[in-house]
Amino acid sequence: MLFTSYTFLGFLAVLFLLYYLIPGKFQWKLLLVFSCLFYYAAGPFCLVYILAATVTVYFAACRIGTISEEQSAYIKAHKTELSREEKKSYKQKMKSRCWKWLLACLLLNLGILAVVKYTNFAIYNVNSLLTALGNDRRFGFWDIALPMGISFYTFQSLGYLIDVYRGVVPAERNFFKLALFVSFFPQLVQGPISRFGDLSASLFAEHKFDSRTVSFGLERILWGFFKKLVIADRILTGVNAIIGEPENYGGAYVFVGMMFYALELYADFTGGIDITIGVAQVLGVTVKENFQRPYFSKSIKEYWRRWHITMGTWFTDYIFYPISVCKPMLKFSRSARERFGEALGKRMPVYLSSFAVWLATGIWHGASWNFIVWGLGNWVVIMISQELEPLYERFHGRFAVKDRFWFRLFQVVRTVLLMSALRTFDCYRDVPLTFRMFGTLFTAGNWQILWDGSLLQLGLGSLDYGILAAGLCLLVTVSLIQRKGSVREKIAARPYPVRFVLWYGLFLAVLLTGAYGVGYDASQFIYNQF
């Protein structure tokens, strides 16, 4: 069920009416029913996978919770009898039991994810290897349909399980509440990846109709529709034209494609998240922000703190830190310091942990070498810029340009260009082709296409470019205003006629300039495939 389909709007309208008509104590149950219906609409088989994740995580978390409770009760009961050593040994034993449950559940769920998402990638690589070795044997590909949002709900539910293990949140004893946390429909399609501690309070609470909250939610949905339908789905035609025929569109077209894709991905993903957060807000549920004006970042590192925030923090909390502080890594750190000196030796474990994170990020994004190279490309750029840090500091010590507008603009443009260049790996069908196309940027010498009208042959007319330019101006303006606080708050403080003109104007912009309906292909959200 596409967020931008009539079916979804109808689904939402029915849910909204029922949600505020029924007693508050039934609201979360209604959300669970509608989440199941939403997921069922994506294919009944999808329910099996999400149910498996929910059941296994529920039981593992309950077991871990029970073991932790037993431990607390035992220590409390035998506080005076047990020596410090006995307490430590007992805790160790209980922790080991919890670890076994955690590990089993992690392996099972990541195993399911790996099988449905990466089996064919593995087969492809084995076949390629056999070819390289001159062996004629080939393994057939599996016919496995990827359940919608499996990466998102798997990570979200495993994050919860790890939090229970760490004692950050108590185990949720109500299976249906946990099921709702895992399957809450607005974030099933493309995240954000919520934490139980952040989401549960408002998700299970009773909500009375509040016109301000509801209208804020609806405004956010409308803004998401604008990004998705007016910008992302319109520019999609140009992106597809360029990447669909690499043999005809090299050189400067690759640059244009990079820029188009940067805009498309931003409008598509942030638009989808706006709809997600808006829908949740209409229902009184608070979902964490996933973006913070990422294209205003002055470095790639900063960009990744502001883009897909919940995924970044998930990888940091559940992969980077555990790897950084695990025993082998601490041992490696000690030996690196001894061998390479204090400064470099100290950084090496960080680089290694970052490598693991970026490798995982790449793999998470998709089962192809393109994503793996893209992930590692990010890692390389971040590591290089970290290594160049002293050089930057010396430069800034000598030239006082750090706070100059033009220098900050240069940094922002540099970040956007770097990110867009890395994203070419998302676009082309394989890694060698991506490198080849990237190479044509410097060899084709066809930059005249930027002004000789060639861009009008990409399926986008001058009106499309006009709409895109106006949309882009609006995006930038809103982002600039956002730096000083919520735009919706600012608009809400205006007199009613101004508010009405602004929001109705935005609605008409979506209605009249949106790329939807017959004549336009309804495009799935890009992040839905992850």
Place this chain on the structure above:
Amino acid sequence: MNRLMKKNRLVKILISAAVVLTSLYLLQRLLMPKYVSDIVEGALIAEYYEEEKDHDVIFIGDCEVYENFSPAVLWEEYGINSYIRGSAQQLIWQSYYLLEDTLRYETPEVVIFNVLALQYNEPQREAYNRMTLEGMEWSMAKVHAIQASLTEKEHFLDYVFPILRYHSRWSELTGEDVEYMFQTKPVSHNGYYMRVDVKPAQNVPEGKILPDYRFGDTAWEYMERITKLCRDKGIRLILVKAPSLYPYWYEEWEEQIEAYAKKEDLLYLNFLELQEETGIDFRTDTYDGGLHLNLSGAEKITRWLGNVLVQEAGLLDRRGEEPLTTLWEEKLAAYEAEKQDQYKALEAEQAADP
């Protein structure tokens, strides 16, 4: 104070709703195609609702009815009051629901259905759907017609709120969209689309070999529903195959229709086989090389059909009946006027490019 605030709020909501609904309505009217000077076929279906509804004969079907039969001739020569509810590529279920729709207003004595529509068993093209369905007034017949006709990418809601379909037409708007925003001008003569120009039929292609010559189940289902509906209402159903040379009419199709007509005891007239009787000459009586008849051809076969209607269906001459006669005087004047206009335009065109 609280009451005053509530009142103010209510006023704000009402004014806002009025502004939204009015502006959306106006936008929808503006953006919808008007079919006045270009692709006028799209305007045919809606014109019926402006008519007096006391017809003896109703034609239903695709372009083979609205371009090949002239109700003006039926009136002028036989006193038969008829109307054509035809539209481009009208699918058989659309014909059925158009008949249902027509029967909401009147019960004619004869319904004439052009059988070429049986060739399609599934929805075809959105553009043609629009031209047939949009002009229908809302009723359950229209709802069912839409549901039966939707192609894969279409949505029912797009018919309820056509602005959702035509939302991006603002870039193609012309003066006509403003001029005919609320009131359009008639483009047909009782559903007949007049063309006086001539393009002789030459090198008419043979029909392609089909994998299966049997009409589809859905097509037959609606054929039977048309027959039953007519029978239930006491209407004489006549099946016709207009004399268009293309799309090709296969012998296998002919056999199926003949068998059906015989089984149901229906009169079936295949004008392709009546060229001698009707006097059709494809060197002079078609404007597009044999696909459709021009005015001359349409008047010839209508004249022949009128005689059949009188002889076989016993239709009476209603000339002299008021206010029908006065109404037809106006219609015939408009018919003649357009005929003259088209001949003049054609002469001017030929003079400019001899």
